[in-house]
Amino acid sequence: MARFIERHPAWALIAIIAVALLLWLVFAVWPPGLEQAIGRKRVFLNAIFNGITLGGLYFLVASGFTLIFGLMRNVNLAHGSLYLFGGYVGYAISAWTGSWILSFAVAFLAVGLVGVLLQILVFRRMEGQDLRQTMVTIGLAIVFADLMLWVFGGDFYQIPTPSWLIGPVQLPFITAVKSSGEPVYLQYPMVRLAIFAASVAIGIAMWLALNRTRIGMIVRAGVDDRDILAATGVQIQAVFVLVFALGAGLAGIAGVVGGTFQSISPGEDTRFLLASLVVVIVGGMGSIPGAALGAVIIGLAEQLGSVYIPTYAIVVTFLIMVLVLALRPQGLLARR
Amino acid sequence: MLRGSVGLIALGSLLLSGAAVAQEKIKVGVTATLEGTYTVLGEDGIRGFQTALNTLGKKVGDKELEFVIASTDATPDSAVRAVRKLIEQDKVQILLSPLSGDEGIAVKNFAKSRPELTFVNAASGAQETTYVDPAPNFFRYNMDGAQWQVGLGKYAYDTKGYRKIATVGEDYSFIYTQVFGLVLEFCGAGGQVTNRQWVPLGTKDFASVIAALPDDVDAIYLGLGGADAVNFLNQYQQAGGKAHLMGGSIMIDQTILSSKGNAKNALIGTIAASGQADTWEDPGWQKFVKAYQDSFPPNKRFPSPSLLATNYYGSTMALILALREVNGDLSNNQAKLKDALAKIELDAPNGKIKLDSNRQAIGTNFVTEVVDDGKGALFSKVVKVIPNVNQTLGYDPAVFAKIGLPSRTIPECKKY
Structure with a gap:
């Protein structure tokens, strides 16, 4: 941080001003002139919160994707199918047992198992052949999509939100002041906050596991140099299977989350594959903090876009991707 | 000489057999949004269509109606693709399509490129479809969104x-x-x-x-x-x-x-x-609701038909009644059928329906x-x-x- 300020004082100043402006927009009571120019503060605050919580969902999908890429260098284009499969499994479990929490556990295990099978039956057979792996995963994505269409049909499914998460909560952010001087606080859906908190917890747990445990150390060493790691006697294939299972399981959890606050249906697989590709390209392939940053940027861009420039909202995310590819092709937080 | 006449006979018999097949069956292509956001609407549309077949039967004179169903996803290009496939691959002679607004405008424009065929709108309700530059072979028996x-x-x-x-x-x-x-x-x-x-x-x-x-x-x-x-x-x-x-x-x-x-x-x-x-307590409506409920087990349908089921029912009904009126005669570019379709007054479950000069429904x-x-x-x-x-x-x-x-x-x- 200090070095960045020393090296680029001008950029650092702009960044500090931007952050200060953002904080002011979030915490201050907006003067009437500003409300007239860009709309009510409630809309702005909601868009910011929605962007960040949507970013939480994108992070869950993209972190698995980037973890698998970082270690094994294989671009798993069937990742979206894992997301959708997780959603369907979660729906089935929640409809059968009525338990929302249980549906997470089962989706994680079931999709993780699919990941293990994929790694052992498919990827191990074509190790190091990037193009072949990519083509095979595209093929698998199409086969999975059709299989799921066959079993679950074209209908859309929604996983019921547990009753203790339905409804809004009041947050300590003032959106307006009534003429009587009484402040109006922001009301925000509870379920989105819970899901965001869970994705932050998962992100931190992953970071800790990668940086503070022995397994994490092995994985990090594998990311840096696979061959040397294998030469030191580490069971690299077992590590690969473990990481693949974890990445796939995270996609499965994300499917349950997506099915709860949005809905799942055929086509969601490609939507989330595309989203996670954009997220990891912006954040940097193979980097967990990069996936988190990319997810929040894309989530914010989508939500702010849908409120302030609805006609062009779809373009914004891709514009960001183009900008990142043009200015910093390795991604915002990638290591050299 | 001999070769030539053999060829001619072969050709003639081919044509004859073709005519014989056409006499037995009239092929109708149906599209519905069975994918994407409007999947549920498409599925119930098809239920309405099947209810109409159950009620009215598939016979037109001595001919039998044959239906081919194709799926769309509410986008105009998916509708045109499905209609093309039905015409070019399945060789349908009549179209019962489409379900959604944008699809309707696209299919109406496509209908102009196949003036010999007949298009009966299934359920789409954009105003432009029949209000701006209507196609002479496109008939809509449901009202538009406005x-x-x-x-x-x-x-x-x-x-x-x-x-x-x-x-x-x-x-x-x-x-x-x-x-x-x-x-x-x-x-x-x-x-x-x-x-x-x-x-x-x-x-x-x-x-x-x-x-x-x-x-x-x-x-x-x-x-x-x-x-x-x-x-x-x-x-x-x-x-x-x-x-x-x-x-x-x-x-x-x-x-x-x-x-x-x-x-x-x-x-x-x-x-x-x-x-x-x-x-609605109208006996015609209640009869339709009963027919819909009797056609499917309770877990495979809604408690009562949706607007889409009603529209598909009405369109199918109009087509079958008009075909019966002309006794299934599709000669001369289906001229008699088109004439009958334009004139027909429908006693639909949701009230009386007749068409205006743009072949757009006037209804209740x-x-x-x-x-x-x-x-x-x-x-x-x-x-x-x-x-x-x-x-x-x-x-x-x-x-x-x-x-x-x-x-x-x-x-x-x-x-x-």
Whole structure:
């Protein structure tokens, strides 16, 4: 941080001003002139919160994707199918047992198992052949999509939100002041906050596991140099299977989350594959903090876009991707 | 010489056999949105179509009707692709298509490139389809989105006392047409429409849209359908929304009122208008509801047919009755059939239907209110029945033409 300020004082100043402006927009009571120019503060605050919580969902999908890429260098284009499969499994479990929490556990295990099978039956057979792996995963994505269409049909499914998460909560952010001087606080859906908190917890747990445990150390060493790691006697294939299972399981959890606050249906697989590709390209392939940053940027861009420039909202995310590819092709937080 | 005559005989027998096959069967292509956001609507449309076949049978004189169903996803290109496939690969002679607004405009334009075939609109309701440059071989037996809103604006203003409303709708032709009908009548009565929000078809995350809903209005009009409507209601419940609601024709419909979960309860008491009302006491309607219920087991259908089922039923009925009138005669580019279709007056379940000079339906409209039947099922209860609604909504055609075509901002909120 200090070095960045020393090296680029001008950029650092702009960044500090931007952050200060953002904080002011979030915490201050907006003067009437500003409300007239860009709309009510409630809309702005909601868009910011929605962007960040949507970013939480994108992070869950993209972190698995980037973890698998970082270690094994294989671009798993069937990742979206894992997301959708997780959603369907979660729906089935929640409809059968009525338990929302249980549906997470089962989706994680079931999709993780699919990941293990994929790694052992498919990827191990074509190790190091990037193009072949990519083509095979595209093929698998199409086969999975059709299989799921066959079993679950074209209908859309929604996983019921547990009753203790339905409804809004009041947050300590003032959106307006009534003429009587009484402040109006922001009301925000509870379920989105819970899901965001869970994705932050998962992100931190992953970071800790990668940086503070022995397994994490092995994985990090594998990311840096696979061959040397294998030469030191580490069971690299077992590590690969473990990481693949974890990445796939995270996609499965994300499917349950997506099915709860949005809905799942055929086509969601490609939507989330595309989203996670954009997220990891912006954040940097193979980097967990990069996936988190990319997810929040894309989530914010989508939500702010849908409120302030609805006609062009779809373009914004891709514009960001183009900008990142043009200015910093390795991604915002990638290591050299 | 010998070779030539053998060839001729072979050719002749081929032609004869072809004619013999054509005499036995008339092939009809059907499209419905069996993929994407409007899947549920497409599925119930097909149920309506099958109910019509169960009621009327597949025989036309000594010929038998054969149907080929193709799936679309509510986008215009998917509809044209499906129609092309039905014509070119399955060799259908008549089309019963499509379901959704944008699809309708595209299929109507496509119909002009195949003037020898007959196109019967299945359920689509964009105004432009039959109002602007209509195709002579395209027939629509359901009303358009604006006709389906007749009565709602006045009811909201006079009876409910709403003065200021805002609208949220999917960003495509059918919903433009619905909002067009609503705004014309509501603003004509003296009301104000302060804000019109448009969301892309297939939107998943409505949180920001919900946050941007104005709170200084008396009611919010929802022009959403299928998965979008369910997603919206779910997130509206999570955000604790409590405004008065008004609904479009595919929003207050069994496709939404029968959805799983309790988010739909936000709709109880909502006023809406549509080409049907679930609890109408007319014997023709009740007979249709019974036929629909008898055709499918309870877990494979809605408690009562949706607007889509009714539309598919009506279109199929018109086609079969017209075919019977001409005894299945498709000669001379189906001229007799087209003539019969243009003239037919339909005793449809949702009221009498006849076509105007653009081959667009003039029919009956219903203002409704959502009620709970006491067992947790929601139905639209009829409040007002308005017969003889035409495409210019009772306006003088010259005045109506000046309003402009439905779009995000048209019509303006004023008295025309």
